[in-house]
Amino acid sequence: MNTGFVPNRAHRRLMHRRKLLVAGVIAAVFFFLTAFNLGSYLFYKQLGNHLEQSLNMKMRTAAELASYLIGNYLPDDIYDISGYYMIRPILSRIHERQDFEAVYLIDRRYNVLVESSQLLEFATSRGYLREDSTAISLALEDSVTTSQLHIVEDNIFKSVYAPVYNVFGETVILVMEANVDFLQIIAIFRRGLYIGAVISMLLLGLVSIFLILATSLFLKTETKLFESQRLASMGQMAATVAHEIRNPLGIIKSTSDLLKEEYYDRENPNELWNYINDEIKRLNRLVNDFLALSREPKLVQTETDLGQLLQDAVSTFRTDNNLTVNLIAPPPNLRIYCDADKIHQVVLNLLLNAAQAMEDRPGEIVLESDIVKRKGRTIVRVRIRDDGPGISGDPQLIFEPFFTTKTRGTGLGLAVSKSIIEKHGGEISAGNRPEGGTEFVFWLPVKN
Numbered sequence: 276m277n278t279g280f281v282p283n284r285a286h287r288r289l290m291h292r293r294k295l296l297v298a299g300v301i302a303a304v305f306f307f308l309t310a311f312n313l314g315s316y317l318f319y320k321q322l323g324n325h326l327e328q329s330l331n332m333k334m335r336t337a338a339e340l341a342s343y344l345i346g347n348y349l350p351d352d353i354y355d356i357s358g359y360y361m362i363r364p365i366l367s368r369i370h371e372r373q374d375f376e377a378v379y380l381i382d383r384r385y386n387v388l389v390e391s392s393q394l395l396e397f398a399t400s401r402g403y404l405r406e407d408s409t410a411i412s413l414a415l416e417d418s419v420t421t422s423q424l425h426i427v428e429d430n431i432f433k434s435v436y437a438p439v440y441n442v443f444g445e446t447v448i449l450v451m452e453a454n455v456d457f458l459q460i461i462a463i464f465r466r467g468l469y470i471g472a473v474i475s476m477l478l479l480g481l482v483s484i485f486l487i488l489a490t491s492l493f494l495k496t497e498t499k500l501f502e503s504q505r506l507a508s509m510g511q512m513a514a515t516v517a518h519e520i521r522n523p524l525g526i527i528k529s530t531s532d533l534l535k536e537e538y539y540d541r542e543n544p545n546e547l548w549n550y551i552n553d554e555i556k557r558l559n560r561l562v563n564d565f566l567a568l569s570r571e572p573k574l575v576q577t578e579t580d581l582g583q584l585l586q587d588a589v590s591t592f593r594t595d596n597n598l599t600v601n602l603i604a605p606p607p608n609l610r611i612y613c614d615a616d617k618i619h620q621v622v623l624n625l626l627l628n629a630a631q632a633m634e635d636r637p638g639e640i641v642l643e644s645d646i647v648k649r650k651g652r653t654i655v656r657v658r659i660r661d662d663g664p665g666i667s668g669d670p671q672l673i674f675e676p677f678f679t680t681k682t683r684g685t686g687l688g689l690a691v692s693k694s695i696i697e698k699h700g701g702e703i704s705a706g707n708r709p710e711g712g713t714e715f716v717f718w719l720p721v722k723n
């Protein structure tokens with residue numbers, strides 16, 4: 276029977292509320308960060324759009340004025356290279372004064388007719404203009420149009436296309452290309468925004484993990500607290516019941532002894548008499564364990580010869596059990612400061628458990644002790660090994676009060692042993708041995 280702690284409904288509801296609170300905090304931080312990132316993104320978008328709009332307007336105005344000016348000087352034959360001698364200086368001035376990267380005229384097939392800086396040969400085609408074919412088509416239909424932003428080797432460019440007509444109504448396109456560096460700042464801002472979003476989400480992830488871990492630790496601690504409170508009240512109740520049982524039990528025992536003396540037939544023994552005694556012993560043990568667990572163990576510590584203590588425990592054990600105990604002698608004169616009766620009780624309990632685990636199996640119980648260094652302290656280590664089936668499941672669970680796998684077990688022996696060892700400032704643990712069987716180890720300080 277494993278009577279591990281089962282939280283009641285109110286406690287479950289409380290834990291549920293705490294979990295909801297943490298989930299709420301995480302969700303709120305998530306929404307806040309998302310809203311902040313979204314807001315920054317929208318702000319970036321608005322700012323970018325606004326700057327681009329006003330740039331478009333400026334470029335269009337400049338292009339309209341320039342096309343109007345150039346229109347007066349456009350040759351009758353647009354492919355007459357000499358006809359552009361008046362236009363080139365105008366383009367150069369626009370280039371310099373308006374801070375454009377390039378200013379030139381093209382025909383409908385993107386061939387350059389004249390260029391501000393004379394870098395391009397007459398009638399060479401500017402292939403990349405095809406990317407802006409829509410804007411150029413619109414310009415050919417008489418509207419001044421700006422292109423999309425072009426990013427070339429980390430530089431951002433924008434072009435404006437404006438129609439220019441000669442006297443015969445033939446159309447050429449004025450192209451003005453601007454390097455819009457300031458938009459790079461916005462691009463940096465955007466990059467910053469992405470990095471910020473990633474970092475904030477990573478931080479949120481870390482904070483969430485931390486919160487979840489902290490909450491589960493908190494809930495575990497709280498559950499333990501609830502458990503110990505419950506055990507404390509159960510212990511109080513058990514102590515009261517145990518006291519009430521103890522007295523009638525004493526009366527039953529003495530009465531049964533009297534009756535046995537009077538009616539026991541030695542010639543024809545009836546084993547029912549033994550049953551009474553065995554059950555009284557069992558009930559007594561149960562009552563004592565209940566009382567031991569419900570009270571803080573009070574220690575009466577004296578300097579004790581550990582070898583002698585172990586020897587005594589083995590002798591007590593042998594009076595009821597005929598299993599072999601291999602007591603490996605501890606280092607001579609190993610004296611510790613402890614409550615000898617209580618440590619005797621622990622060793623005896625571990626020996627009895629080992630014997631019960633082995634039942635009819637062959638093998639032996641080994642009881643060994645030595646001096647070791649643990650966490651920088653010199654301490655005594657006592658090990659009890661058996662050849663039983665070992666512990667199935669989590670070995671730490673067996674120290675829980677009321678944990679038992681035996682039909683007639685109380686599940687209190689190890690819980691009491693643990694509280695005694697811990698009261699001495701020691702530790703106790705159990706584990707399965709690789710070769711089979713169980714090993715219990717407890718450590719005690721040599722001196723308190």
Ligand code: ADP
Binds near residue numbers: 663681
């Ligand atoms: P009880 O003996 O009344 O069951 P204990 O607290 O002494 O109570 O033991 C709790 C449980 O631990 C046992 O029911 C058993 O399942 C397990 N146990 C204890 N000692 C051993 C052992 N030597 N080998 C295997 N299991 C053990």
